[in-house]
Amino acid sequence: MSSKRILNLVLVAFLFWPCTQVSGQGVSQEKSSLMGAIAGQVINESGQPVVNVLVTLRSLGGSKTVRTTTTDAQGKFEIKGLAPEAYQVWAWQPSFFIATPEDSGSTLYRVGDQVTLRLIKGGVITGTVVSQTGEPVVAVPVRAYRIDDSGQRFRNLSGSFIRTTDDRGVYRIYGLPPGTYIVGAGGSDTSGPEYWVNPFANDAPTFAPSASRDTAGEVAVRSGEEVSGIDIRYQGDPGSSISGTATSAAPVVSGFSIELTRDFQGRSQPTAQSFQQPGSRGFLFSGLADGDYYLTARLLKPEGVEWLISDRRLVKVRGADIDGIELPVKSLGSLSGQIQLKETTAPECKDSIRPSFAETIVTGRRSQRIPNEDQSTVLSLTQLIVPDEHGGFILRNLTPGQYSFRIRTFAKYWYLDSMFLEAASGKVKKGEPERRPVDAVKNLTSVKSGSRISGLTITLAGGAGVIEGKIAPGKNEKTLPRKTFVYLVPAEADRVEDVLRYFVEGVSPDGSFTLSSLPPGRYWALAKTVPENEVPNVEALRLSSSAQLRKELRQQAEAGQADAILKPCQTLTLELPSASPKFTGVP
Numbered sequence: 002m003s004s005k006r007i008l009n010l011v012l013v014a015f016l017f018w019p020c021t022q023v024s025g026q027g028v029s030q031e032k033s034s035l036m037g038a039i040a041g042q043v044i045n046e047s048g049q050p051v052v053n054v055l056v057t058l059r060s061l062g063g064s065k066t067v068r069t070t071t072t073d074a075q076g077k078f079e080i081k082g083l084a085p086e087a088y089q090v091w092a093w094q095p096s097f098f099i100a101t102p103e104d105s106g107s108t109l110y111r112v113g114d115q116v117t118l119r120l121i122k123g124g125v126i127t128g129t130v131v132s133q134t135g136e137p138v139v140a141v142p143v144r145a146y147r148i149d150d151s152g153q154r155f156r157n158l159s160g161s162f163i164r165t166t167d168d169r170g171v172y173r174i175y176g177l178p179p180g181t182y183i184v185g186a187g188g189s190d191t192s193g194p195e196y197w198v199n200p201f202a203n204d205a206p207t208f209a210p211s212a213s214r215d216t217a218g219e220v221a222v223r224s225g226e227e228v229s230g231i232d233i234r235y236q237g238d239p240g241s242s243i244s245g246t247a248t249s250a251a252p253v254v255s256g257f258s259i260e261l262t263r264d265f266q267g268r269s270q271p272t273a274q275s276f277q278q279p280g281s282r283g284f285l286f287s288g289l290a291d292g293d294y295y296l297t298a299r300l301l302k303p304e305g306v307e308w309l310i311s312d313r314r315l316v317k318v319r320g321a322d323i324d325g326i327e328l329p330v331k332s333l334g335s336l337s338g339q340i341q342l343k344e345t346t347a348p349e350c351k352d353s354i355r356p357s358f359a360e361t362i363v364t365g366r367r368s369q370r371i372p373n374e375d376q377s378t379v380l381s382l383t384q385l386i387v388p389d390e391h392g393g394f395i396l397r398n399l400t401p402g403q404y405s406f407r408i409r410t411f412a413k414y415w416y417l418d419s420m421f422l423e424a425a426s427g428k429v430k431k432g433e434p435e436r437r438p439v440d441a442v443k444n445l446t447s448v449k450s451g452s453r454i455s456g457l458t459i460t461l462a463g464g465a466g467v468i469e470g471k472i473a474p475g476k477n478e479k480t481l482p483r484k485t486f487v488y489l490v491p492a493e494a495d496r497v498e499d500v501l502r503y504f505v506e507g508v509s510p511d512g513s514f515t516l517s518s519l520p521p522g523r524y525w526a527l528a529k530t531v532p533e534n535e536v537p538n539v540e541a542l543r544l545s546s547s548a549q550l551r552k553e554l555r556q557q558a559e560a561g562q563a564d565a566i567l568k569p570c571q572t573l574t575l576e577l578p579s580a581s582p583k584f585t586g587v588p
Contacts, residue, residue: 040079041116043072043092046224050076051120054094061109062086062359062387083112086359087387087411092118096176109385111360111411123176124222128209128231130170130186137170138235141186141201145174146270148219149181179224183217184209186233188240188288189273205240205290209233214265214290240290241318245326246283247298247311254303259284259328264293289318298328308333308398334399334448336365338457340392340408343418345463347521347569356412356461358388363459364409366540367402368445403445405540408459414570416465416518417501422446423456443500443545464569466519472512472528472577480510482530486537487514487577490555492523492564500543503551521569525558528577 039058043051053071056078060066064084072078072092088110091099097120110116126145130138145162166172166186174184185206189199208217211234220228247257257277263270272294275284298311309330316323340363342356363386388394396406408417421438439446441457448454468489474481491502502522508514516526531537541547565575 036082036084037112038079038081039083039088039090039110039112039114039116040077041090041114041118043076043078043118043120045097046119046121050074051092051094051097052076054092054120056080056090056092056118058083059089060084060086061089061362061385084359085112085357087111087362087385089385090116090118092120094120096123097121098123098176098178109362109409121178122225123178124224125173125175125227126177126182126184126220126222126231127171127173127227127229128184128233130166130172130233130235132235132237137168138166138186139168139170140165141235142188142199143172143174143184143186143233144188144206145177145182145184145220147178147180147182148265148270177222179222182220182222183214184220184231184233185214185217186235187237189286201237201288203240203242203287205236205238205288207233207236207238211236214263214292240288241320242285242287242322242324243289243294243296243316243318243326244283244285244322244324245296245328247277247300247328247330249300249309249330251300251309251330252303253279253300255279255301256281257284257328257330258299260297260299261286262295262297264295291318291320293317296326296328298330300330306397307335310400332451333397334401334450334452334454335395335397336399336404336446336448336454336457337393337395338363338455338459340388340394341458341460342392342415343460343462345569347464349568350414350464350570353414353463353570354412355463356410356415358390358392360411361388362386362409363388363394363396364407365396365399365404366407366538367400367404368541399448401448401450403447405445405544406441406457406459407540408461410461410518412461413467413517414465415461415463416520417442418460418462418520419501420457420459422454423458442540442543445544462520464521465517466521466567466570467572468516468519468524468526468565468567468575469572470514470526470575470577472508472514474512481508481512483510484531484533484535485528486531487516487526487528488554488558489516489519489524489526489565490551490558492525492559496522497555500551503539503542503554505537505539505542519567521567521571524565524567525555525561526563526565526575526577527554527558527561 043054043056045051051072052074056070056072058068058080064086066083068080070078070080089108090110100119100121130141130143132138142163142165162174162177164172164174185208187201187204188206189202208214209231210218220231222228247259256279259275259277261273263272273286275286277284294316296314296316300309302309309332311328311330314326314328316326340361384396384398386394386396406420420441422441423438472481485508487506487508489504491497491499496502502520504516506514506516563575563577565573567573
């Protein structure tokens, strides 16, 4: 198998919440032998079924199941014989992309679930590439770079935004998510077959209409629409190259992946990818225009679980080749912990189902984005971790930064009761305060390269409730604003400082919402619309630094008087008025 195909397989593999005594460490849960199915339907933007779509299912638990099927004439599918675990399900069809969780609901499913996946038709950019004399330029790679997503986050399933021209010099790039693009011809094409010789690999890209990167024309793309006439008069100017070597103190089996991104107006733009095979002399990027670039090398350890990654290396290209770059890779951070279960004695919950660790997910969320960071690298390292049968877990491949942690269980009537990180070990010096466990909900956890953090204890308690409801559009609105969220805050005065009683959840396009894993008690609710470039999340809302925002939300919710008294293991229906005007300060 070729080195490029091995790399692609590796990257694909990484795509992708009144009580009695606590029971946790050493708790073993019985393994269910019941097998089941996950079924659903794939629809388009208009709600119509999409036929003959490839549907892929992957387990996050111990079985490591990967199954595929296709949709029938009604866009429906079913995958049987599944163990009771947590699963990811996604659909793929050329020229379409799948909506993110914000638009289509959860991406995690369990046996017995009915899944609805919404595919959206991508946009198209097409045009011609001609030489300075007006002749067609044949087989030149043309790439579309998305420079602004307008706050619309989609999981692209159409591959690289790159195509080559035909014998008429015509190119057509399809399956583009909405946003603003620039289009360039020439330079290296790492998406092509290895045996293909690219005669334009050493040319600096020419951007439409006939410009450098800094003066390129911008192209606005909408879902399902075609933008034609984006023609390029090819310059064929020679580009520069960057070469070097990635190194590791650990054994090198699979080889290094080296990613090149370009800095443009403070944003990191993916540019190219190279692969350094074991024992080879190094890597090479050619056909580069003048500009500031960042290099990052990655290496998968032989065990196939942990990555080594280099620091991002800034390289300034100014009309000359640059060689001798060294990219030593080093270990990322990890954090281990334990889930505990706290049973409830509430009579309303006598029939509630205890959480299954096989259907429980733990994730780490880094709080800040580092300037010029390649987000594709960070996201491809992100893991969804399923605890072992005793509730133990390890979060690996954590890039340096500060983290919050999220736990999700399919057990309907259980909620997050506490999350503490044990105090650092070592002798306490005279005069220092006694070290106590740190509340990992209110405070971020710092992770450094190579750090091995342990002692995160997550306690889930029984007796949670659920609030479901719907929001109607305002008087002058036909539909709700796309970025509408429901906030839930504690109404009881003695619970104001309990950050685990603050919640935020997105509202579906039809106005419906579900707030789950809620501790019993009295709440106020309100709906808010937020700016397009902001995505609220409950972990940030609960941080100590968000105290003022929680205070403001509670004041606004109290004035709205959308009151809910939630009993243990109860599901309530709540009607909310239309969303309030936009506000800033979303965590």
